[in-house]
Amino acid sequence: MTGMQRTGRAPEKSGRTPGTPPATPVESAEPVKHGARRSYTLIAGFVLAGLIVLLAAVSSVWLPYAPDDTSGTRLAAPGAGHLLGTDKLGRDLLTQLMTGARIAVEAGLGSVLVAASIGVTLGVLSAFALGWLDDTLAAFLDILIAFPTLLLAMLIVAARSATLGSAVLAIGLAQSAVVARLVRILVKRILAQDYITAARTSGTSWPRVVAGHVLPNIWPTLVVNLALQFGLAVLAEASLSYLGLGAPPPNASWGRMLQEAQATFTTAPAGALAPGVLLVLLVIGVNLIADGLRDTLDPTARRRRA
Numbered sequence: 001m002t003g004m005q006r007t008g009r010a011p012e013k014s015g016r017t018p019g020t021p022p023a024t025p026v027e028s029a030e031p032v033k034h035g036a037r038r039s040y041t042l043i044a045g046f047v048l049a050g051l052i053v054l055l056a057a058v059s060s061v062w063l064p065y066a067p068d069d070t071s072g073t074r075l076a077a078p079g080a081g082h083l084l085g086t087d088k089l090g091r092d093l094l095t096q097l098m099t100g101a102r103i104a105v106e107a108g109l110g111s112v113l114v115a116a117s118i119g120v121t122l123g124v125l126s127a128f129a130l131g132w133l134d135d136t137l138a139a140f141l142d143i144l145i146a147f148p149t150l151l152l153a154m155l156i157v158a159a160r161s162a163t164l165g166s167a168v169l170a171i172g173l174a175q176s177a178v179v180a181r182l183v184r185i186l187v188k189r190i191l192a193q194d195y196i197t198a199a200r201t202s203g204t205s206w207p208r209v210v211a212g213h214v215l216p217n218i219w220p221t222l223v224v225n226l227a228l229q230f231g232l233a234v235l236a237e238a239s240l241s242y243l244g245l246g247a248p249p250p251n252a253s254w255g256r257m258l259q260e261a262q263a264t265f266t267t268a269p270a271g272a273l274a275p276g277v278l279l280v281l282l283v284i285g286v287n288l289i290a291d292g293l294r295d296t297l298d299p300t301a302r303r304r305r306a
Contacts, residue, residue, distance in 0.1 A: 055097075055098055060102055068091075085270055103164060116222075122176065141181045164247035175232065187218065196214075231287055238258070244259075257271065261275075
């Protein structure tokens with residue numbers, strides 16, 4: 001009997017011409033959309049933040065006027081001599097904005113460097129603690145995080161002199177608790193993995209385990225967090241300068257510019273709007289970079305969003 005008679009069924013039609021390869025399933029376009037979204041987010045963030053960083057870099061080598069030059073007409077409108085006008089003391093507004101951009105970038109980078117140096121070291125060391133010491137360190141970090149960052153920075157700056165260095169140190173110390181707590185959680189999670197046990201069994205020392213296995217696995221999440229801390233540091237520095245606890249004159253911090261332009265907002269709104277807009281653009285740009293880095297560097301986040 002033939003095969004058709006034995007099975008009692010006619011062979012199914014494949015729907016394709018003999019000799020042609022089977023059709024390849026059409027891949028979903030959703031990952032492409034998510035990849036494009038991540039690219040657009042990073043590009044937008046780098047453009048916004050890059051413009052401010054470029055302005056800060058130019059200000060370190062060239063300024064239209066000296067920061068303390070008060071020879072201009074007070075509250076002058078934008079014109080050929082002063083492209084954005086002047087403030088209530090006759091200082092060039094464009095010069096003040098460029099100087100403020102440099103101070104904002106320096107404050108953000110300096111604070112993140114302090115927070116990363118202290119936070120990563122403290123977080124890695126606390127991850128190896130056990131028993132009551134582990135509970136004590138965890139409670140200590142939670143208390144520091146619960147304490148308002150700006151208030152802690154104000155206390156540190158008040159104890160020292162009101163300078164940019166004091167503000168950077170104060171903000172960095174306040175943010176180091178957040179970084180330390182994150183690093184502690186990440187390191188404890190990694191130390192519980194089987195490959196760490198295998199590395200220790202093979203005779204690898206703890207410093208080499210930390211350098212070869214722990215730090216490479218925490219850096220993607222850590223970089224995203226530090227990018228967010230940069231934006232928070234810029235806002236904290238502007239707040240301290242607004243209260244008179246930041247960089248002293250003639251350094252024109254954006255926060256100090258906002259405070260000085262309060263009284264003349266109705267007659268010369270550019271003095272308040274310009275630093276406020278630049279401050280918002282920088283923070284938004286850094287947050288977009290952090291969001292794009294989270295999607296790019298964190299594979300679990302990619303799977304959740306896909």
